[in-house]
Amino acid sequence: MDLETMTAQLERLRADALVAVEGAADAAALEQVHVSFLGRKGAITEILRGIAGLDAADRPRIGAVANDVRGAVEAAAVVRDEALRAAELESRLAAETVDVTTPGRRVARGSRHPIAETVAAIDEVFGRFGFVVHEGPEIEDDVTNFQMLNIPADHPARDLWATLYVDIDDHLLRTHTSPGQIRVMRETRPPIRALLPGRCFRYEAVDASHAFEFFQVEGLMVDEGTSLADLRGLLDEFAHALFGAARATRFRPGYYPFTEPSVAFDVECVVCDGGGCPACGRTGWMTILGAGMVHPVVLRYGGIDPERYQGFAFGMGVERIAMLRHGVHDLRLFMENDLRFLEQFR
Amino acid sequence: MRVPLSWLRDFVDVDLAPEALAERLTLLGMEVKGIERWGAAWRSVVVGELLTVERHPRADRLSLTTVTVGSGEPLHIVCGATNIAPGQRVPVALPGAILPGDRRIERTEKMGIASEGMLCSGDELELTTDADGILILPADTPLGADLSELYGDVVLDVDVKPNRGDALSLIGLAREVAAATGAPLRVPTVELAEVDPGVADRLRVVVEEPALCTRFVGRIVSGVTGGPSPDRVQMRLRAAGMRPVSNVVDATNYVMLETGKPTHAFDASAIHDATIVVRRARAGERLETLDHVVRELDAETLVIADPRGPLAIAGVMGGAASEVTDATTEVVIESAIFDPVSIRRTGQRYALRSEASQRFEKGQDVPTARIGADRVAGLVAAWAGGRVLRGRVDTDPVEPGPSRVAFRPARVDRLLGTSLSADEQALLLARVGIETEPAPAAAVIPVAAGDDPLAVSVDGGDARVALVPTWRRDIEIEADIIEEIARVRGYETVPARRPETQMPAYRPSPLAVRDAVREVLVGAGLVEVVTHALVAPASLDQLAWPDDGDLPSVEVRSGGPVVTVRNPLAAQHSVLRQHVVPSLLDVLATNERHGRSRVAIFEVGKGYAKDTDGPREWWRLAFVLGGAADPAAWSRVERPYDLDDAKAILELVAERLSLRAPSFVPDQRGAPFHPGRAAAVTATIGDTGGPAAPGFVTRPGAIAVVGHVAELHPDVLAAWDLRAVRVLAAEVAIVGLGGGTLAAPMARPLSRVPSVERDLAVVVREDVPAGVVASTASRAAGELLRDLRLFDVYRGAPLATDEKSLAIRLVLQAPDRTLTDDEVDAVVRSVTDGLSVDLGARLRT
Known part of the structure; x- marks a missing residue:
């Protein structure tokens, strides 16, 4: 595999990963995306296995590309994660709506004569x-x-x-x-x-x-x-x-x-x-x-x-x-x- | 004292409106309680003159009259009275008139002849008692005048205080008006046309009890003719609240109201041997009094008697046999001064308090004995047509002069906080007839009177002497003079300022513990009530709440002989209670009747008993719980009160008072308690102190709360007719409740090392109380135990039927280090061993 091919793979992967991150519906899906692209057995790692076949001079360059892709995906995941958390909190709070007009729960209090x-x-x-x-x-x-x-x-x-x-x-x-x-x-x-x-x-x-x-x-x-x-x-x-x-x-x-x-x-x-x-x-x-x-x-x-x-x-x-x-x-x-x-x- | 203004004006001019006069009198200490408009019930009643009086053609008992009221056509009025004749002036109720009792007069027809109104009797107008004849007005009464203008009056109701007997008279009140307004007082002098023989030849008076009858003045009016008194007199008596009786009797009442001097008129023919004896009654003597009650007399009673027997109870009520009647031709007038205490006791003994006796009780101005006799004699002669016999019988004709009361002008200012010159003071006193003069060189100031008088000698230059008129029997000491000065000047002129004196030493409030307990109970949801201390005797037996007399006592012990009221208002309030809970059950019952089911109430109240050495009173906290502890709500189900709620309240109280947690010991006495749901409660002083009270040693372990808490027996609920299925009640003595101070809670340093919790499930026999398990476990756990809590009770398989499993949580902690597992295990082992050995408990696994 040559530098160009590998770079192209990484770039495609970047695109795929960003789509996947954006498409993650909840924290679990996002984690799944994270693992599948950035994990130890993830797609980037998979691509980088081919680094051994590159010229020594190209290796740092493809490393830089890989880091860039990783960083971009990580960053997108963080943003997505925050968005998801916010949405989740919002929906939980929405679900917790109570009827504020019901009477309060009183602690019985007496009175002095x-x-x-x-x-x-x-x-x-x-x-x-x-x-x-x-x-x-x-x-x-x-x-x-x-x-x-x-x-x-x-x-x-x-x-x-x-x-x-x-x-x-x-x-x-x-x-x-x-x-x-x-x-x-x-x-x-x-x-x-x-x-x-x-x-x-x-x-x-x-x-x-x-x-x-x-x-x-x-x-x-x-x-x-x-x-x-x-x-x-x-x-x-x-x-x-x-x-x-x-x-x-x-x-x-x-x-x-x-x-x-x-x-x-x-x-x-x-x-x-x-x-x-x-x-x-x-x-x-x-x-x-x-x-x-x-x-x-x-x-x-x-x-x-x-x-x-x-x-x-x-x-x-x-x-x-x-x-x-x-x-x-x-x-x-x-x-x-x-x-x-x-x-x-x- | 009812004061018709028209009568008051005989003695003093009044220019003020009635309301303004009332305010002036009130500010002078003669409080006017009400202003009544006399004759206000008359509408359209005017003065008319009879023109003609003819027999009714169809009714013998009716007359046809024509009446002019000064203007317009003469009115044709049918009348049933027989005392009318042409030329008389009479009250005419015109069509549309209103008479007392809301009686409306309209044009009517009587036996076929129209009547354009009504001629009025004195009774119909409530002016006199005469209901048979028409009220004949004086010939000079203005024709057509509104009767309410002429005869209407304003009557002030003056609250005369017991020390001012002199003001129970129109002249006395006229003196007050004169003092308030500065108008001159007109006290009439009595001048009598006397005829022979002299009274001394016709009446002998022997006073056998000179201490009880200090003066007796007698007069005789001869040749009287009984009958009604003049209309004007009857009107005044009525306005003043007295019933007109007859000319002679009315004369005595008139003089009493005018001068404050009660007198009595006897039919002279009823006095045997013309001899009056003033003596004590003899045992067995009887007298029919004017109210036609035959009374058994006793030796404490002073009587006016003749040689044959009692004629009257002196100063209280006359006798029927010597009563003046229309047949009476000669009248003996008694005007005496009696001992106030004797008259008061007699009036109370016979339950006879008359207008006369109330004046005698307050003491009499000595000269009025003479004045009253003369005035009555004059009025009897004027109204009943007799002749006044010459002179009087008088057992003590020497009359006292003004009394002399020395006072210090500087003391006036010191007591009142004013700065008045001696001259100003003298002028103020002069307005109520008190003259002043310089004091002798060595003046003696009367500071206190009574059984133990106090007089101090001062330099005459610092004092003045007040010359107090005889009628002011209330002025005896310097302070009385000071009040008089303040009163005449007006209390409104006393400056208002805040004291600039030394502060007293700090003293803790005896209410501290009581208030702290109240605050706890209120916070726990209970409503404070205040119930009667006086209860029905039956209620004492209805609930046999145990006394705490056999328990270690705090405060005053309860129980003992019941205190009974000697003169109760009603049987249901005739004894003093010994427990508070029964009163609370009454409140519970009352509120259930109002539809309440949840009743949580408390009272901090007293119990009472008598010991051989006197009364005993003790304070207790009592509360009652019935119905729902947590009322049902949309978010929660209802939960009824149970014994644990009641105990928790006592636990809160103990906590507030810095006491150890209370201990509850089963009390299986049964009624009034549920035999299985009752406990004796005690709480003790902890290591850091607790409430203090006089005579109580606040040392750790000393009992500070003692009493009982229980679910009440169903029989008790039935006895109170309660709907509640379960009612909890407690009554406890608390140290300091009768007056004590609270301890400040002592803070312990917070531990910086972690605590360890261990839960144990301990199986014991059903009859082993949880409290015993807890105390046994605490003892066995030793000093590392911080807290021990029961958090579950389990019964059922696989336990035997007579077993239960108690889940307890131990919280262990050392002050200075983290406990090792070995240390914790050792404590747990010690606890399980202890429970096993002492209670036969085993661990549930």
């Missing part, structure tokens, strides 16, 4: 002002629940708290979280900033705004100069945190035996924004809590010298706050535990 969630929200606000949580017993003694709060036995103010009594001498179900004030004052020393959440009980018929079991959060701050102005400032912060910074507040006289002066604290109606509606009795205001400066008698029962220290206390109904925050109109929903209601607080 709105009362617990509201207590946490209240705690969050006052916690940032340095108030720390304390807790007292629900079965309270009469002395702490009433007498130490400046509500003597047979005092008409007792009518404000319809009481459930239990079969333990001198004990009752606490009617408010206020006895916690006494406990905190006896356990700690000023400066005091305490928050007392908890369950309370009253002899009260159930309706849309009353319950015989309910939750309160009490606050107490005592120090040398703590004033009514401090109370007002903090309550404003609280109201703005829960009901929006633009919401007006109102500070007016209230009455509690354990505070003097006593305060009722209103926010602009969350339903009508102050315009007046049935929800706020057309006054434009909703009372959210009671408060006042701790009565000197209460400070003394707490073991604190009212000449040196003064402070404020406040108490709010958690359900009331939760109702205003979440647009709930019937307090009974909180203890009915209808999951259709509770799951709205996820």
Whole structure:
């Protein structure tokens, strides 16, 4: 065989191989083409067997041609391989199309009860002002629940708290979280900033705004100069945190035996924004809590010298706050535990 | 307290619209709860004058009248009343009129004669109680005027707080209005035309209990004629919420509303020997009270008596026998001051809380005893036509002056956060009738009153003395004066500022563990519920959830005598619960009734008991699972909750609290549990610590979770009438639940050497729990074991029927080197030997 023939064979082979590479339908076929042309027993190798019959001078030349052909076919195979891979990926992805409009596969998640969630929200606000949580017993003694709060036995103010009594001498179900004030004052020393959440009980018929079991959060701050102005400032912060910074507040006289002066604290109606509606009795205001400066008698029962220290206390109904925050109109929903209601607080 | 504005205006001018007045009073601490428009129910009722009154030709009991209403043709109106005569002015409901109760008046025909409207009785207008006669208006009533303009009124409903008994009166509230608006107050003085003989000759009063009746003022009006009180009076009483009774009784009620002083009128003829004795009732004495209930009296009850026996329960209710009637000709008026506590107790004991007793309970302004007696006597004479006998019987005619309360102007600012001069303070106090004067050189400030009063001596230069009027019995100490200053000035003027005081020391929140547990349960798909602590006694027996009292206790132990409410609202809320699970089953049942099948709920709640030394309360986590763990979806089949779901929740809780994995020990007690699907659970503190709580030693191995988890017995599901086939429940005590802190999880260095996994199939008898296989294998594996997991259970051929095969995966790793095959084989051999020796296990090949 001479150089020309061999060169021609290689060139034909190049043409055939390139056609074959282009024609390979998938990776396996391409591999087959690769093996059949470029493999150890492939066509080029076959042709190059004839190299021994060439002149020594022609051998490098035919080698160069062979390398060129090999390189061209290799290159074409790489290109074809990439094309095939891309096509394959594309078709796989196309086959994997899902209906993206089907619902997601949910992991079941529960929800916190709105009362617990509201207590946490209240705690969050006052916690940032340095108030720390304390807790007292629900079965309270009469002395702490009433007498130490400046509500003597047979005092008409007792009518404000319809009481459930239990079969333990001198004990009752606490009617408010206020006895916690006494406990905190006896356990700690000023400066005091305490928050007392908890369950309370009253002899009260159930309706849309009353319950015989309910939750309160009490606050107490005592120090040398703590004033009514401090109370007002903090309550404003609280109201703005829960009901929006633009919401007006109102500070007016209230009455509690354990505070003097006593305060009722209103926010602009969350339903009508102050315009007046049935929800706020057309006054434009909703009372959210009671408060006042701790009565000197209460400070003394707490073991604190009212000449040196003064402070404020406040108490709010958690359900009331939760109702205003979440647009709930019937307090009974909180203890009915209808999951259709509770799951709205996820 | 219902306040008709027309009546209030007797004592103070009011220029404000009712809403504006209501707001002023509210901001002064006299909260107006409602504004009622009295007479708002009247439409097209005008004043007419009767021109003619003739007998109806076909009905003896009807009259034909012609009435002019000032303009237009006279109206022909048929009327059934007999008290009418030409010239009288009367209320006329024109055709189209509306009366109270939405009663519409139209042109009608009565016995063949047209009637162009209706003449109205006081009752039809809800102005007086007279339903028989037409309401005859004063002759100078303007003809044609709209009745609602003339007799309509605005009634404010004022929430008077218990400390302000003085404001349970129109004069008291008029004082507040005067303070708010600056308008002058007009308190009428009573001037009586008295006749002989003197009262002292006709009435003897003996007070045997001067501590319970500190003052008794008596007056007599003689020659009275019983009958209704004037229409105007009846209207006012009605607007104020009281029922008109008779001229004499109405006079006492009128004065009570006006002055706040309850009085009582006796028929003098019923007082034996003209002698009144104020004493305690004697055992066995009985009295028929005005409500015609015969009451057994006891020695705690103060009575107004005559020498023969009780006439009235003092301050609470009169007696029927001495009641003033139309036959009464002479009236004895009692105007006394009683001990507030005694009256309150009596009212509670007899379940009799009257308008009078509520005023006595709050304490009485001493001079009103005299003023009330005089005012009632004057009104009785005016309305019932009698003569007031000269003078009074008065057991303590010396009346106190203003009380003196020293205060420090600087303290006012310190407490309020204001800066007011002493003069400004004095001016504010003056608006509520409190004058001030300089304090003596050594002033004594009343800081606290009550059983343990506190007074401090200060330099007189730093103090002022407030002269508090007798009616302000609520002002006793310096803080009361400060409130008064703030109140009159307006709380709105108190500046709002943030405290600039020292921060308290850090204190961890006692809610930390409770909140962490809640977060785990919510994440695990459970909905938090809050249920009643007060439950039905029957529910305590309905589910005998075991107490943990015999287990190593964490927190407060449960169980013990049940706490019962002495005055329950209802039987189903009369005892305090001891377990939370029954409440959760109630919730499950409720939700099933709403059509829910999947119910996964939890509560962190309390149980309660009483010990000999007092009450005990404990916190528990409880949850209940029913229905589908994985609800069916287009991509997945439904799977019901089972015990392993319940256990997994406890495992998650243990993990969150940095505890060791909980251990479950079979509990085969049966009811309330499924005997084969119940476990006692415990979890212990691991090597790196766990939650801490007061009184709890956090050391490795200490029990931190204890309780039970179980599938409930079918009998329990039946008792709750549940549709769910299987319900899982757990209730556990957790250290720190009642107040504790969480441990920060400790990180272990990551191993840089590979771990080796070996799977073993271990054949054991059916009754060997997997937990025992796992713990035995762990013990045998030694310190190279990193993890051990059960991943399959197989029963069936070729195993014997009482055998099962457990597939467990051992993960082995040394901290510092790659394990050799020999080392791994040695561990596996040790495990298989251990299982074989301890449990009779063999390897399945």
